[in-house]
Amino acid sequence: MIQVEGLTKYYGEHAAVRDLAFTINKGEVIGFLGLNGAGKTTTLKILGCVLLPTSGRVVIDGYDAVRDPHEVRKRIGFLPDTPPLYDEMTVGEYLAYVAQLRGVSSQEVRARVTEAEEKTALREKDGALISTLSHGYRQRVGVAQALVHRPAFLILDEPTSGLDPAQIRGMRELIRSLKGAHTVLVSSHILPEISETCDRLLIISGGQLVAQGTEEELARKLGGGSVEVEVRGDKAKALEALAGLGPVTVAQEDGTVLSLRVEVSPDQRPQVARALVGAGLELLRLDRGAQRLESIFLSLTRNGGASSQEVSS
Numbered sequence: 438m439i440q441v442e443g444l445t446k447y448y449g450e451h452a453a454v455r456d457l458a459f460t461i462n463k464g465e466v467i468g469f470l471g472l473n474g475a476g477k478t479t480t481l482k483i484l485g486c487v488l489l490p491t492s493g494r495v496v497i498d499g500y501d502a503v504r505d506p507h508e509v510r511k512r513i514g515f516l517p518d519t520p521p522l523y524d525e526m527t528v529g530e531y532l533a534y535v536a537q538l539r540g541v542s543s544q545e546v547r548a549r550v551t552e553a554e555e556k557t558a559l560r561e562k563d564g565a566l567i568s569t570l571s572h573g574y575r576q577r578v579g580v581a582q583a584l585v586h587r588p589a590f591l592i593l594d595e596p597t598s599g600l601d602p603a604q605i606r607g608m609r610e611l612i613r614s615l616k617g618a619h620t621v622l623v624s625s626h627i628l629p630e631i632s633e634t635c636d637r638l639l640i641i642s643g644g645q646l647v648a649q650g651t652e653e654e655l656a657r658k659l660g661g662g663s664v665e666v667e668v669r670g671d672k673a674k675a676l677e678a679l680a681g682l683g684p685v686t687v688a689q690e691d692g693t694v695l696s697l698r699v700e701v702s703p704d705q706r707p708q709v710a711r712a713l714v715g716a717g718l719e720l721l722r723l724d725r726g727a728q729r730l731e732s733i734f735l736s737l738t739r740n741g742g743a744s745s746q747e748v749s750s
């Protein structure tokens with residue numbers, strides 16, 4: 438378990454993060470979301486024991502990150518925003534070197550390197566010089582070095598930064614595959630990535646935590662959310678059937694096929710389906726509104742941390 442209490446970091450006069458408090462339970466994959474300069478990297482560096490807080494506490498599995506950084510480092514793997522790679526080493530040599538630094542016994546090093554390479558789909562690059570790797574593979578090596586000592590907690594700072602769409606998908610799958618074996622805190626400002634990968638979100642703005650919870654909880658508390666449907670049938674009937682549920686927008690009309698957006702919580706998907714089918718329409722598709730997380734994020738971060746609406750679960 439990670440417990441963060443009253444975490445504050447000043448750079449000179451500037452408070453990069455102020456009074457952060459949150460808890461991460463074992464096995465969770467948490468998305469840490471914020472605009473550029475919100476304070477994500479600063480927070481993650483403190484959790485990764487590479488930066489000291491000005492005040493407040495980080496406790497990981499009962500060990501304080503300031504008083505017991507050595508114990509904390511054994512339990513965490515950290516991918517910083519720029520992975521600390523040595524270009525002149527091969528992937529295998531580098532991972533073995535990092536494993537030794539983190540206290541893996543020499544008999545176990547080779548097995549741990551193989552395990553980390555398998556988890557990050559790097560086996561065939563074991564003998565490749567790091568200088569010859571593409572950016573996507575370098576990010577994978579960054580993740581592999583974070584997990585080579587089998588830490589319980591993984592802290593990943595913008596792991597998809599600079600990746601192309603195919604590599605982003607690969608990294609997303611990789612993060613998902615780590616669930617279960619590790620507790621993961623992953624930062625990003627790419628919303629769909631967070632939405633698809635994480636169990637719960639922490640949203641930071643202007644150095645302050647402005648919201649935490651699942652996407653559903655945040656949408657419900659902000660009164661936002663929508664449901665998108667595609668139906669075949671009479672338009673007037675469809676609009677009448679949905680009128681009692683919430684505001685409806687016709688997104689597209691193609692003959693008798695209509696795409697509609699209903700401004701209700703995604704929790705009400707069953708009611709939307711019943712209303713349409715009950716009115717004799719053919720339901721072709723029903724989904725959560727695509728831009729939901731984006732609107733939650735923007736409404737929470739629009740005014741900076743201090744004046745944003747406080748939402749927590």
Ligand SMILES: Nc1ncnc2c1ncn2[C@@H]1O[C@H](COP(=O)(O)OP(=O)(O)OP(=O)(O)O)[C@@H](O)[C@H]1O
Pocket residue numbers: 448451452453471472473474475476477478479480626
């Ligand atoms: N070493 C430093 N010295 C002074 N100010 C800093 C330093 N590092 C960060 N800051 C400032 O602290 C604030 C938070 O920065 P941080 O890098 O933590 O944000 P971030 O959310 O990770 O942003 P990004 O998404 O752009 O990486 C910013 O205003 C930044 O300019």
